[in-house]
Amino acid sequence: MADTLxxxxxxxxxxxxxxxxxxxxxxxxxxxVADNMPAMLAIAGCIALWQLIVWGFxxxxxxxxxxxxxxxxxHDNGATLWNNLLPTLLEAALGFLFGNLxxxxxxxxxxxxxxxEKAFYPVAVIIKSIPIIALAPIxxxxxxxxxxxxxxIAGLICFFPTLVNMVQGLKSTSPAMLDLMRVLSASPTEIxxxxxxxxxxxxxxAALKIAATSSVMGAIVAEWIGSSYxxxxxxxxxxxxxxxxxLYATVVIAATxxxxxxxxxxxxxxxxxxxxxxxxx
Amino acid sequence: xxxxxxKMDLPAQDLAPxxxxxxxxxxxxxxxxxxxxxxxxxxxxxxxxxxVTMIGPSGCGKSTLLRCIADLVxxxxxxxxVLGQTPQKAREGRDxxxxxxxxxxLPWRSxxxxxRLPLEVGRRAQTENYADPERLLALVGLKGRExxxxxxxxxxxRQRVAIAxxxxxxxxxxxxxEPFGALDEITRDKLNEELLRLWKETGTxxxxxxxxxxxxxxxxxxxxxxxxxxxxxxxxxxxxLPSERTLAIRDTVEFIRITAHLRRLLxxx
Numbered sequence: 001m002a003d004t005l006x007x008x009x010x011x012x013x014x015x016x017x018x019x020x021x022x023x024x025x026x027x028x029x030x031x032x033v034a035d036n037m038p039a040m041l042a043i044a045g046c047i048a049l050w051q052l053i054v055w056g057f058x059x060x061x062x063x064x065x066x067x068x069x070x071x072x073x074x075h076d077n078g079a080t081l082w083n084n085l086l087p088t089l090l091e092a093a094l095g096f097l098f099g100n101l102x103x104x105x106x107x108x109x110x111x112x113x114x115x116x117e118k119a120f121y122p123v124a125v126i127i128k129s130i131p132i133i134a135l136a137p138i139x140x141x142x143x144x145x146x147x148x149x150x151x152x153i154a155g156l157i158c159f160f161p162t163l164v165n166m167v168q169g170l171k172s173t174s175p176a177m178l179d180l181m182r183v184l185s186a187s188p189t190e191i192x193x194x195x196x197x198x199x200x201x202x203x204x205x206a207a208l209k210i211a212a213t214s215s216v217m218g219a220i221v222a223e224w225i226g227s228s229y230x231x232x233x234x235x236x237x238x239x240x241x242x243x244x245x246x247l248y249a250t251v252v253i254a255a256t257x258x259x260x261x262x263x264x265x266x267x268x269x270x271x272x273x274x275x276x277x278x279x280x281x
Numbered sequence: 282x283x284x285x286x287x288k289m290d291l292p293a294q295d296l297a298p299x300x301x302x303x304x305x306x307x308x309x310x311x312x313x314x315x316x317x318x319x320x321x322x323x324x325x326x327x328x329x330x331x332x333v334t335m336i337g338p339s340g341c342g343k344s345t346l347l348r349c350i351a352d353l354v355x356x357x358x359x360x361x362x363v364l365g366q367t368p369q370k371a372r373e374g375r376d377x378x379x380x381x382x383x384x385x386x387l388p389w390r391s392x393x394x395x396x397r398l399p400l401e402v403g404r405r406a407q408t409e410n411y412a413d414p415e416r417l418l419a420l421v422g423l424k425g426r427e428x429x430x431x432x433x434x435x436x437x438x439r440q441r442v443a444i445a446x447x448x449x450x451x452x453x454x455x456x457x458x459e460p461f462g463a464l465d466e467i468t469r470d471k472l473n474e475e476l477l478r479l480w481k482e483t484g485t486x487x488x489x490x491x492x493x494x495x496x497x498x499x500x501x502x503x504x505x506x507x508x509x510x511x512x513x514x515x516x517x518x519x520x521x522l523p524s525e526r527t528l529a530i531r532d533t534v535e536f537i538r539i540t541a542h543l544r545r546l547l548x549x550x
Contacts, residue, residue, distance in 0.1 A: 179379070180385050183352075183377075184399055184402050184403050185372055185373050186402035198387065198389045275388040275432060
């Protein structure tokens, strides 16, 4: 009995140590493919349907290009798309940075000064309620036709959700936690850096994920008003010249940019916020 | 030599006869017509090294009294002396630690980093005499969970972390506000036994607020009962049970006699 056990045991150990790890990695890839399979099939189905409709009904290309025509547009206008992507990316990124920075600083001021919150929160709401498209011409008149109005509009669009969430996040600290810090005779600075800021991070990232996609939208909308470069300008130009495949390709690029920025923020969130914010503790 | 006790120049807290001495304490909240008296003429002396449990009907101000001692609530009248000092001085000197009903752990910090929190904050953190956080975690039965995050622990484990954190500064007084109130009975029994063991090992004075009569009697060397509307002292009684206690003591006649007595008193409150 003992002999059979000892002769079997090493073999068993080897499989136990080796197999599960390889299997788990392979099965993880497999399960993620299986998870995304319905979505991928649905997208592929939509594209195929689109292609069939364009073929079947002989839809003219200027009205709606086929997916194949859009693919050709990517190939033919690669340099144009790339050259116009970079300014839009720059505007969106700078707008994201400044809009969120101002929002976070303002939120901190509001949390420590109820008077400032009473005075300026309504102002922030008023600015928020002005349609961004209506704001674009005003900004062009104010600061000229360069990169500045685009950054301002991309920033403004990020600003409000971040302000609201950050104020809520900084106030989310439980009274018991503040009591604890008082018993420990912690200074307001220590409470700020060790309690309030970390507690606000899940709220901040929720807003940053919204801001990541809307900053691209802000930059593109700003480029519609008298701009000669950027994805927004390219959209206007392609539309006026009936270059529908190029128009569609630009829209695909813009959407991809927004999605990539969203995933970049999500990745940063996963690195920074490793705890569960839902818990009361 | 290392064990030698300093005999000269004893600090004020060593000369003080009591751990906590409350005299004619009044606490009122609000002003004018909406004023509400939480505590009225409360006087009580908590001897050094004692374990005092505090019980009373809801609204009797037992938590308020504990929070007054901890310098978390403003006193309207009367005085509190904590080891011969004002509560504020005692707080700044870390003479007491507080355990809340919720564990109040920072959810983004590991268990070990939560226990270290008292070492990292506070203006005058004299941390050289502090206890080793890792040893404290072993003491409360959480060896091996140092790197876990609070949400990975059970409610009872989180409260153990909170107790370890409170013990880091080697407090001379431990103030506990219904610390096991949110836990299930089995966990609570176990933690009660462990608290008694900790009390014996450390010699810390403990003031323990609870809403359970059996818990108050099982833990308490003394039971302080408050009455409500307004909050005032109803009874301060020495629990007539042996100091070596196991959970089985709750089935003895003496234990039941004491709990029955307290229950009658509570009905009068």
